Amino acid sequence: MHEQLKQQLEHAQAGDRGALARLISVLESGGSDAAILERCLRARHGGGYTVGITGAPGAGKSTLVSALLGEVLAEPGRVALLAVDPSSPLSRGALLGDRVRMQPHAGSPDVFIRSMASRGHLGGLAMATRSARRLLEACGWPLTLIETVGVGQVELDVASATDTVVVVLNPGWGDEVQANKAGLMEVADIFVINKADKAGLDATRRDLEGALASLPPERRPQVLETIATEGKGAAALWQAIRDHRAAITASGELEQRRLAQVRSELKGMMDALLANQVQRLFEGQDAHARVLAVSEGSLDIATASDQMLDLLYDQAAGRV
Amino acid sequence: MHEQLKQQLEHAQAGDRGALARLISVLESGGSDAAILERCLRARHGGGYTVGITGAPGAGKSTLVSALLGEVLAEPGRVALLAVDPSSPLSRGALLGDRVRMQPHAGSPDVFIRSMASRGHLGGLAMATRSARRLLEACGWPLTLIETVGVGQVELDVASATDTVVVVLNPGWGDEVQANKAGLMEVADIFVINKADKAGLDATRRDLEGALASLPPERRPQVLETIATEGKGAAALWQAIRDHRAAITASGELEQRRLAQVRSELKGMMDALLANQVQRLFEGQDAHARVLAVSEGSLDIATASDQMLDLLYDQAAGRV
Structure with missing residues (x-):
């Protein structure tokens, strides 16, 4: 069994996406094989970057992520997407629709898309997602996007374990976002007001900037506007993510974040x-x-x- | 130091209320003295009964508890009251008003009233309250009422560690109660609709009985109405508590509850x-x-x- 896992890992590291998908299923199931696999995964120093994208259901995250993938793929390189849904009991459930919507990119050899769902053990999904992230890094994927559905505690846990956290809102906010405002303020590196053509944009921007004003300027997240269905703002978002990465790399904050991530994990x-x-x-x-x-x-x-x-x-x- | 604690405990067991109050402060502080004191406290089999009274702030719990104390004291016997406030950072804070309101009973030699507040360590208040309950039992107090302010997780934890749980509502309910409805349904042995002279009584009773209809009849809590400011319904509440105690004692459920309490503690x-x-x-x-x-x-x-x-x-x- 151990040998078989090692072989699969070698295949996944050589670029076999089927092997990669099977190994993520192993991590998701959380059994003894997952524990064995964990022992084979070591961080590659500076070898991978992770972007978390979170926000209330219906905020248009999947469409935004799809547009963002288009921007990423305009340059050479590969990108992985983990779509995490704590409310979905099985991998092939609620997110199938999102994956279908992604199909233009899903067909690309430079993209790996996978949904992660809970197998029922408490905290297991957040742990499995972090393990999948390590697996992707160990297999040489240089960039991983982690999209979470919703803004509950599990989603915030997942998001806060990434290097750049993007929080997606809409004009008018939403009850769920309001209820988790403090948590979102704490984790966000970039705010995106998606569906920026809808009524209430100015009020939402004012609310948001008012709430952010209490943060010191160097920690104050950028606020962007997008209309993901038309691809508007996706290039600016990808630029903002690269700017944030460059800034925290230069300041040494990235290294501190990584240590804090390992510590908490x-x-x-x-x-x-x-x-x-x-x-x-x-x-x-x-x-x-x-x-x-x-x-x-x-x-x-x-x-x-x-x-x-x-x-x-x-x-x-x-x-x- | 150990000797001093032992002496204080002997005094408290002999009826010294000052010593009892000082020992509760020791438990509240949660330090090494608390750990030593814990080791001196053993359950007295069948020796004490605890009633939890919980509900949203403003539901009139303190007035109701005061009326209930009047009923309890109409018969021979002693009663202790622990008033638990997770939001109050110090013992002498928010609850002072309630304690003043209680003064008619606080003067009685058969009543011991004490507020419990958080000293800042997570989960510490629930643990300290349980320890204080054990101390009261070890000192021979046959009945302890535990009043909690609010319906959050700490309050429900405290309430669920008592033998009979009374949940206090008002006509019209309240947002906080609605949000914790499932939790309240789970812990309640008796529901009290206090301020029963206010508008919305019938609708609240209908809502409540509708929600309770899904429970098997033998587990369905009684629903009482009180107007605590006039003392109305207090005698019926005290009778309902005694009936519940008699029923769970006879059925063996009390013993099971006690084991579950010890287990969880x-x-x-x-x-x-x-x-x-x-x-x-x-x-x-x-x-x-x-x-x-x-x-x-x-x-x-x-x-x-x-x-x-x-x-x-x-x-x-x-x-x-």
């Missing part, structure tokens, strides 16, 4: 493993006996907690 | 301790070196996570 992995171990411990007799003892008053809960942690450490160290 | 304690240890580990050089190595591509993140967990276990076992 490493912590997330440890937290998930520890939570699993605690969960397993609570399914056993040792936990049940202690819960009973505390409930009956023959043991205090702090001592019970200490004893359970000792059990956890012993199990982890293979001494039980 | 024990898990919460372990999670908090592990999170602290991970946090400490990330403040050290070992973590920093690995984050750099992953970032530079000389180490994969899954192996880094394994190594960090081994360090954590070694530190915990005192081998480093």
Whole structure:
């Protein structure tokens, strides 16, 4: 099994897109094969750049991403797109429509498009997306766009793990965006007001710039306007992304962001493993006996907690 | 220090309310003294009963609780009240008004009233409130009311750790209540529509009973009406609480609830301790070196996570 994964990885690294797609499915499933594969993925220093594109459903992100892909592909190079949908239970669900809409680019040998959906384990989607990003980097894809559907916590987690974060709004905003305003302000590097031909553009720009005024000038995101259905503004967005990349590379902020990303990802992995171990411990007799003892008053809960942690450490160290 | 805590506990158990208040402050502060005190607290089997009272701010909970205390004190016995306010940064803050309003009962030797406020550590308030509840039980207080301000996650966590949960609404509901409807439905044993003389009573009762109709009859909460400012309905509420207690005691559900409470509290304690240890580990050089190595591509993140967990276990076992 291990050998087979290694072979697939070699094929994916040699440019086999079928192998790449299969390996992403492995990461998505989150099983023991995913854990083995993870151990084969190392960062390539400076080897890949990731752009997150997030915003409320209906903001026109997919159309905007499609227009953006057109701009990216006007120059030589390859680009991967991960479309992340926490609300879709399976890979082939809600995003199929978006993928069809993308088909002009999906046919290009320089584009790899893949939707990522939840397989039901909490936090699993954000982790799988980060792993897929590492896989793409390890396979030499120089640029990855990560499009998230919605502005909930999972989407913000995913977006905040990218190098440049684009937040897409519409004239008039939306309830969902208003509710997550603080979170969006915190992660956005570039704001795009898409559907800029719709009523309410000026008010939205005023609202947005008012909210951004509290940030120091060097951290204040650019605000762009696009009409994605007509391709208007896509070139300016691609330029803004390249400008942001150049600026954070020169200032050293990119390096700090990458360290912060690794740090948070490493912590997330440890937290998930520890939570699993605690969960397993609570399914056993040792936990049940202690819960009973505390409930009956023959043991205090702090001592019970200490004893359970000792059990956890012993199990982890293979001494039980 | 240990000796002093033990003495205070003995005094509190002998009925010294000053000592009891000081020990609750110790638990609230969450330091090493709190950990020591925790180890002295054991459940008394069947020795205490806890009623949670929750609902949106302005629902009239404090007035209702005051009326309820009047009913409780009409019979012989003692009662403690913990008023929990996650939004208040200090004990003597927002709830002072409520405590003043309670003064008729606060003067009684059979009543102990205390507000609990956050000292800034996440989840700390819910844990401190549970510890205070155990302290009250260990000191022989047979009944504890826990009033929470608001219907957010912390409040629901606190409420769900009590034996009978009363949710207070008003005619017309409120936005905050609507947003947390599912959570409230899940924890409520008794619904109270307070301010029942206000417009919209019938519509609220219809909405509520419509939402509750999906529950099996034996799990469907009673819906009561009160006008707390006039004391109307308080006697019926106290009777409903006693009926609920009798029913879950007879059916064995109380025992199951207590086990589930201990289980979730024990898990919460372990999670908090592990999170602290991970946090400490990330403040050290070992973590920093690995984050750099992953970032530079000389180490994969899954192996880094394994190594960090081994360090954590070694530190915990005192081998480093």
